[in-house]
Amino acid sequence: MKQGGAIRVIFITGASSGIGEALARHYAAPGRIIGLVGRREDALRAVAEQCRMRGASVVCFPADVRDAVAIQGAASVFLTQAGGIDLVIANAGISRRDDECPGNAGIPREVMATNFLGAVQTLMPFVPAMEDAGSGSLVAISSVAGVRGLPNAGAYCASKAALNIWMESLRVRLRGRVHVMTVCPGFVATAMTASNPFPMPWLLTSDQAATRLELPLEFRLPRITYNGRHLGGEDDQDPEAGIHG
Ligand SMILES: NC(=O)c1ccc[n+]([C@@H]2O[C@H](COP(=O)([O-])OP(=O)(O)OC[C@H]3O[C@@H](n4cnc5c(N)ncnc54)[C@H](OP(=O)(O)O)[C@@H]3O)[C@@H](O)[C@H]2O)c1
Known part of the structure; x- marks a missing residue:
């Protein structure tokens, strides 16, 4: 049974490029109010212009x-200006080699x-408003890399593993009131992966990655993994291959 309500007000971090930019464009439509966060102001404003178009x-x-x-300040201003919140996507992220x-x-x-911490700091300010309304979706863009400690990507993998666990706990705390969804993409063609020196199987475009959130949000799924196999088993990933993304 479909359970998702209409999505009108959306807050997205890391919206100045890649998956976040694609998400912003994906949700941009008449009647929608979108808050965009990123450090590069020019790039952010260019995405905003596309959304306004x-x-x-x-x-x-x-x-x-x-x-x-x-971030607390941005969330507070946005909540006041938009008059509520339906969807927050904590997408901002970096990849660094150890x-x-x-x-x-x-x-x-x-x-x-x-x-x-950036994702936690993005989502937390919206929790009270969503709890009061008894609705809304809190989404974190994690990664399949959060399942194992891959070579030269220990910090990245650990950050996504921590995010997965934190989201799991938040999901239980807010169960029945607020939808909490962890998104674990495989490889997506963005600036983050552009210089990867290894093959990237099942590579998605950022637009494909953004579109794949739609049905899981509508059906209020707890966690989705897409593009590549679920890395739950011993043989699912060659640990020598390395991964950044
Ligand atoms: N590409 C992949 O294969 C892949 C796979 C799985 C998961 N992911 C995840 O998807 C998310 C988006 O990555 P992407 O591939 O789209 O990379 P990207 O094109 O490099 O985009 C990263 C975004 O995060 C923003 N950002 C980074 N640090 C920030 C900070 N301190 N404060 C605010 N914004 C910040 C960047 O904007 P500014 O530089 O303007 O701040 C940019 O908009 C990340 O969480 C990443 O881990 C990516």
Whole structure:
């Protein structure tokens, strides 16, 4: 049975490129209000313009998801301006190779601050409004990389594993009131994967990746994995291959 309500007000982080940009375009339509977050203001405003051409009302928030105060402020302004919230997509993320900074923990700190804490800081400010309304969807763009510790991608994999577990816990806490969905894509052709030196099987375009959220959102699924096999078993992934994305 379909359970999803109409989606009118949407907040997306990492909307200045890649999957986030594709999601913004995908949801842009007359009657919709979309909040867009990213650090590169020019790129964000270019995406906003595309969304407006499709009939959506758009509010841009040039901000860093690692800055809890900035994101809380953006969420608060957006909630007031839009008069509610239906869908939040914590999509902003980075991928760094573990050997970029040998000898210190700079890479894990940066990756966890963005991919894990940044997502948490994006979703939390919207929880009270959604709980009060008894509706809405909180979505985190995680990755199939969150299932195993892959070579030279320990920080990235750990950040997505942490996000998966945190979302699982949030889902239980908000069960019956707010929909909480973890999205685990495989390889998607974006700036993040453009310089990967290894083959990327089942590569999707960012538009395909964005479109694949639609039905799971409508049916309020808890977790989806797409593009590539579910990495649950021993033989599902060659750990020597490495993965960034
Ligand atoms: N591409 C893949 O194969 C793949 C696979 C699985 C999961 N994912 C996940 O999908 C999400 C989107 O990645 P993508 O592939 O679309 O990469 P992308 O094209 O590099 O986009 C990343 C987005 O995140 C934003 N961002 C990064 N750090 C940020 C920060 N501190 N504050 C605010 N925004 C920030 C970037 O905007 P600014 O630079 O303007 O801030 C950009 O809009 C990520 O969470 C990634 O881990 C990607």
